[in-house]
Amino acid sequence: MTKTAFGFPLKHSHIKTKLAASLGGGAETTTTITSMKFSVKTWSNGKARTGLLQLGNCPSPIETPSLLLSTRKGLPLFISPDLLPSLPLPDSYLLQFSPLHFLEGLSTKTIAAIGGLHQMLGLHDYVYAAVLRDPIQCLPECDASNKFGASFETPCGRVLVKPADYMDMIASMKPNIWASLADEVPAWVSSKRNRTSVDRTVKWLDECIALGSAKAAGGALFGAIVGGSNIEERKRCAQEAAIRNVSGYWIGGFGLGESMDERPALLNAVTVSFKLTRVLFKNTDYFECFIFKAKGEWLFYCVRLEIHAACWMNRVVTVVCIVGSEVMIEVRDAGCQDSLQEEKPRLVCGLELPEEVLQGVAAGIDLFDSSKDATPIVQNCVCYTCQNHTKAYINHLLNVHEMLAQTLLEIHNTHHFLGFFRSIREAIKEGRFDLFRQMFVQHRREQLAAVAVCA
Amino acid sequence: MALRFEVLGRFNRARAARLTLPHHVCQTPLFMPVGTQGTIKGLTTSQLEDIGCQIILGNTYHLALRPTSELIDDLGGLHKFMNWPRALLTDSGGFQMVSLLHLADITEEGVTFQSPVDGKPMLLTPEESIQIQNRIGADIIMALDDVVKTTITGPRIEEAMYRTLRWIDRCIAAHKRPNEQNLFGIVQGGLDPVLRDICVRGLVDRNLPGYAIGGLAGGEDKDSFWRVVAQCTAALPEDKPRYVMGVGYPLDIVVCSALGADMYDCVYPTRTARFGTALVPEGVLKLKHKAMAEDTRPIDPTCACMVCKKYTRAYIHSLVTKDAMGSQLLSYHNLYYMLQLSRNLHFSIIEGRFPEFVCDFLQKMFPEGDVPEWVCNAMEVAGINISPCCALLSSSRQYFSSQGEKEFEAEKLSCQGEKEVEDEKLSSQGEIEFEAEKLSSQGEKEVEDEKLSSQGEIEFEAEKLSSQGEIEFGAEKLSSQGEKEF
Ligand SMILES: [Zn+2]
Ligand SMILES: [Zn+2]
Numbered sequence: 001m002t003k004t005a006f007g008f009p010l011k012h013s014h015i016k017t018k019l020a021a022s023l024g025g026g027a028e029t030t031t032t033i034t035s036m037k038f039s040v041k042t043w044s045n046g047k048a049r050t051g052l053l054q055l056g057n058c059p060s061p062i063e064t065p066s067l068l069l070s071t072r073k074g075l076p077l078f079i080s081p082d083l084l085p086s087l088p089l090p091d092s093y094l095l096q097f098s099p100l101h102f103l104e105g106l107s108t109k110t111i112a113a114i115g116g117l118h119q120m121l122g123l124h125d126y127v128y129a130a131v132l133r134d135p136i137q138c139l140p141e142c143d144a145s146n147k148f149g150a151s152f153e154t155p156c157g158r159v160l161v162k163p164a165d166y167m168d169m170i171a172s173m174k175p176n177i178w179a180s181l182a183d184e185v186p187a188w189v190s191s192k193r194n195r196t197s198v199d200r201t202v203k204w205l206d207e208c209i210a211l212g213s214a215k216a217a218g219g220a221l222f223g224a225i226v227g228g229s230n231i232e233e234r235k236r237c238a239q240e241a242a243i244r245n246v247s248g249y250w251i252g253g254f255g256l257g258e259s260m261d262e263r264p265a266l267l268n269a270v271t272v273s274f275k276l277t278r279v280l281f282k283n284t285d286y287f288e289c290f291i292f293k294a295k296g297e298w299l300f301y302c303v304r305l306e307i308h309a310a311c312w313m314n315r316v317v318t319v320v321c322i323v324g325s326e327v328m329i330e331v332r333d334a335g336c337q338d339s340l341q342e343e344k345p346r347l348v349c350g351l352e353l354p355e356e357v358l359q360g361v362a363a364g365i366d367l368f369d370s371s372k373d374a375t376p377i378v379q380n381c382v383c384y385t386c387q388n389h390t391k392a393y394i395n396h397l398l399n400v401h402e403m404l405a406q407t408l409l410e411i412h413n414t415h416h417f418l419g420f421f422r423s424i425r426e427a428i429k430e431g432r433f434d435l436f437r438q439m440f441v442q443h444r445r446e447q448l449a450a451v452a453v454c455a
Numbered sequence: 456m457a458l459r460f461e462v463l464g465r466f467n468r469a470r471a472a473r474l475t476l477p478h479h480v481c482q483t484p485l486f487m488p489v490g491t492q493g494t495i496k497g498l499t500t501s502q503l504e505d506i507g508c509q510i511i512l513g514n515t516y517h518l519a520l521r522p523t524s525e526l527i528d529d530l531g532g533l534h535k536f537m538n539w540p541r542a543l544l545t546d547s548g549g550f551q552m553v554s555l556l557h558l559a560d561i562t563e564e565g566v567t568f569q570s571p572v573d574g575k576p577m578l579l580t581p582e583e584s585i586q587i588q589n590r591i592g593a594d595i596i597m598a599l600d601d602v603v604k605t606t607i608t609g610p611r612i613e614e615a616m617y618r619t620l621r622w623i624d625r626c627i628a629a630h631k632r633p634n635e636q637n638l639f640g641i642v643q644g645g646l647d648p649v650l651r652d653i654c655v656r657g658l659v660d661r662n663l664p665g666y667a668i669g670g671l672a673g674g675e676d677k678d679s680f681w682r683v684v685a686q687c688t689a690a691l692p693e694d695k696p697r698y699v700m701g702v703g704y705p706l707d708i709v710v711c712s713a714l715g716a717d718m719y720d721c722v723y724p725t726r727t728a729r730f731g732t733a734l735v736p737e738g739v740l741k742l743k744h745k746a747m748a749e750d751t752r753p754i755d756p757t758c759a760c761m762v763c764k765k766y767t768r769a770y771i772h773s774l775v776t777k778d779a780m781g782s783q784l785l786s787y788h789n790l791y792y793m794l795q796l797s798r799n800l801h802f803s804i805i806e807g808r809f810p811e812f813v814c815d816f817l818q819k820m821f822p823e824g825d826v827p828e829w830v831c832n833a834m835e836v837a838g839i840n841i842s843p844c845c846a847l848l849s850s851s852r853q854y855f856s857s858q859g860e861k862e863f864e865a866e867k868l869s870c871q872g873e874k875e876v877e878d879e880k881l882s883s884q885g886e887i888e889f890e891a892e893k894l895s896s897q898g899e900k901e902v903e904d905e906k907l908s909s910q911g912e913i914e915f916e917a918e919k920l921s922s923q924g925e926i927e928f929g930a931e932k933l934s935s936q937g938e939k940e941f
Contacts, residue, residue: 072778073770080783082502082761105773110749114767122765155777388500388538392530396493396522403497403779 036176036220036247038064038345038366044433047271047364050425053094053345055127055176057118060090064345065361065428067421068096068129069414070370072137073104074121076414078407081122086384086411091418094127096369098134099169103156108172116174129177130170130219131250132161133184133349135370140184140256142193147200150183163207171215178217179250179347180208182224187257194228197253201226202240209245220247222347225270229258234269248345251365255350263356267363271346354420354444358437361424368421374409375416383415384408456664457594458637460696464805467838468688468715471804474696476594477635478534479541481509483696483717484800486708486793487544488725492517493537495790496725497783500539506760506791507798509541510594512720515548515587516555520571524590532592543593544720546700547584550602561601563618581622582629585638589631597667598626600641604673612645619643620657627661637664639698642687645670646679655690665696668716672701677829681710685836688715705734705796709816710830712800713809713837724793728785731775734792736819740768742785747772760791810839818844 035056042050051064069076069087074097076084084092102111114120117128133140137155144151149162166181183200185193201224212221223241227234241249251270258266347367351360357368377391385394385408397405427436459475474481488495488503490511495503503511513533518524522536530536533543552559552568559568565580581599588596599622601615623640630638640658644650658666668687671680684699688711691697698718699711708719724734731743735755741747742754750768762771762784774781803812813834817826824846834841 072780073773075780078497078779078783080497080502080761080780080787081765082505083499102773104777105748106769107748110751110769113749114751114769120767120770384499390530390536392522392526393493393536393538396536399521400492400517402492402494403783404494404499406779407497407499407783 038248038343040343042429042431044428044431046362046434047268048361048424048428048433049364049366050428051345051366053127053366057124057176058090058093058127059125060093062090062093062127063425064366065357065421065424066091066094066367067371067417068094068347068367068369070134070136071095071097073097073101074117074123074128076410078403078410079414080407083384083407083411084123084126087414088418088422091422092414093125094129094367095123096129096131097175098132098138099130099166099173100132100134100138100152100154100156100159100161102169102173103154103159108168112172116172118174127177128173128175129179129222129347129367130173130175131179131347131349131369132166132181133252135255135350135352140182142183142185142189142197145183145200150181150200150204163204163211167208167211167215167217170212170219171217174217175219177220177222177248177347179222179252179349180205180224180246182226182250182252184226184252184256185228187229187259189228191230191233194230194233197226197228198233198237198240201237205241205244205246222246222248222250222345225249225251226253227266227270228253228256229262229266231265231269234266238270246344248347251346251348252350254348255352255356260356260359263351264359264363267348267360267365271364355441357420358424358440361428361433362437371413371417373417373420374413377412381412381415383412385412385415456637457633457635458664458696460665460694462693464807466804466807466809467713469713469800469804469809469837470715470717471801472696472717474717476510476542476637478543478594479509481542482798482801484708484712484797484804485509485718486797487512487718487720488790488793489514489720489722490537491722492521493533496728496786497779498786498790500537502787503539503790504541506787507794508790509794510544511539511541512544512546513591513593514551515545515584515591516551518545518591519548519587524587527592528590532590534592542595543591544595545588545591545593545597547597547599548579548587549584549599552579553602561615561618563621565599581625585626585629586631589636592632593636595637595639595665596630598623598638598640600643600669602670603643603645606674607645612643612647613650616644616650616654620654623658623661623663627663639663639665639667641667641669641700642691643670646675646683648682648686651683651686652690655687659690659692663695665698665718666691667698667700667718669700671699672703672707672721677827678832680707681714681829681833681836684711684716685714685833705793705816706820706830708793708796709800709813710833710837712804713813713834713839715837724789725782725786728789729776729782731781731785733771733785734789736816737822738820742768742771742775742781744772754785754788755792758788758792758795760788760795762788762791810841813839814841814844817841 037054040051052061054061141151149160181204183197185197223246225237227237345366348365349369352372427433461473464471472483491514584599601618603615640663644654699716733740733754747768753763
């Protein structure tokens, strides 16, 4: 496989500039809202994509698809701040937290007095993303949510969070990224309840936007998208979010009872509600591009670059990117609106197993909120744990219930999951994501079968 | 003998030394954190190196049960097993059998106990203890002694002392690695100066690499405690390290160092961290107290540790007794505090400003000048003039109670054999932590009880107050006589 040049410096920068101007920022687009920048770099097999996420306080850009490390009160469960840098950087700069964690003992006033989360945690280079739902401790309780706010089961009991409460939290904690308040419902609710959840989520998005500017909350707002297991509601919510002033999208309502099989359709409904095909041309002279339709695929011919926005058989054709001799164009149904603008990052909540992450990546998701995968200690692992300790020692710590076992395992598992995301990115860059996914899923299946036989 | 002990500086009886062990060159006075099961409360070995930990104590009894000394031996010894490049010390295992297991019985042969694995009677002889410790491979190993509570009197104390002397010869004979491991003998004899004297002389005759003062920190009164330490340190050889087992609180360490002791071990800093208590120059800071929720200062503004540099009391307050990270961070600070105390003792002695250091230490801990009498007595024997930090109690007491709110900020450590019973529930993962190290190597008994309801904290604490008559304010309820102890 040849490695694409996308993501490398452009050789024909003047052409890029010209293109960007004529496309209204279509090529190599970046979004600058607050201090977050995001740009999509490569696509593979349809919608899987890599990108670069940049945040003002973070020393280096972070490549996506990427994992947000889950935290408890801003720190990983067992990894103290001096051990955090032992995880691969910059991959481990992204941290996710639930503002609800701080109901246990800290007022928003005190957090504001300390100067926000980065200051309070002493992690100035790290990126904090605020999402109320935390899969372990703060679960949405849809029966108790009402038109005023969303309800959660937390270690402090059940709490109802109204947009104003939530924005107080955001204004005091000052996260880099925050998702708007959502009314998340499980897959089995009635279609009426599901519709209500979309209505409320959209309404709360407006309220969060208004309150956010009133309270000078700052940070990049990710518009919440819900809709349960109804494709039309998902589309509706996505389109509502897309037309608002948001920096990215937070896709909720997953991991709440929907089946693995129905998920791709739901994810696709959100990320693209139109038919989109991206075609990557390698080793072509971009003045004479050919797009083929073979075996049901597109065939398109353009003699000159000027037809970058041409119409062909009722399809809109857009030149997305040109680097050296590689050309990428986008073909989509005419009249369809881009429901989630391509250049904005998409963060999903509730996809935790590696197989689920791969579903998300295939649908064009960029950021994932947590991981549930425990990887056995293997040979050749380069993580802090495996470099410093033997399997025998870790087994001993587990046997005697020592906390260090949890610390070492969290480091190892996080290291591995970050590595998994790195291989996903490599596969996308090399244009072989589908193959990678197939191989990975098959390998996992064999592994799990082997474990089952042993047990 | 596999150690070198070079005294670098003295102030009267106090000394600062360089203790060269097979795996590390240590500075004394030396605090040794307790790593019962081959680890210290969630801290990695690199973190322990970061905070200046020089030597860790491992408990033979626990390690012999799991993962077993044979496995540790197969894997190249405890240093390799836990990846700790610096020094290690193991205790004999006897104390923990006696204190943890109700059915332990001591005979001339050894300690008979019921196996916690299969309930069968087992025998730990001095030979067996040394053999196990030889397999574990620590830099310092401890002789098996006949442990009795210091509060016991009568012929049992005498019997135990003589038995300890008989057993030391069996330990010496059984010791197979004298060139790699240092066998320390333990001075017993309860609170009886005559018995202590016989024991010290008997052990000194054996010319061991180092000596420990055992049988203390078991609830005896503080005056008896320091007098035993003073007697033993005076009689032990100048050129050998002296280790006071199971001690102790910061104040105890300062006093014992003034009296000429060199080494200490105690689970207190890490255990108390689990219940949300930080060690500070003023005494202790209870971070679970509600007032901490709005306190944006570091735990100890004068502390240079990672936790104090990064975190506010308010943030730690939100973690303690709820999240594992709370005890991780507090253990880090508390150990740093103890190790910094060791360093301060070492350098103040070397730099000839030990009395100033002691006065400064006492002034911070007893700002009203109410230094306990036993400390004053011990310092007199140590030849340290602490009169500048002692004051008339009547006037300062008045001032003190008018400053009521200061109480919960920094409560003074009770130095009177405080007995606390704690029981902890970790909420974060529904994990109930099994606390095998209920007892430290030499007798500290601490039991605390704490119940957290999910809807708010219902706190009940039973603490026995010191004879100083400390008054505790705030939400804590206390039983005036400590009769509600478990
Ligand atoms: Zn590893
Ligand atoms: Zn500190």
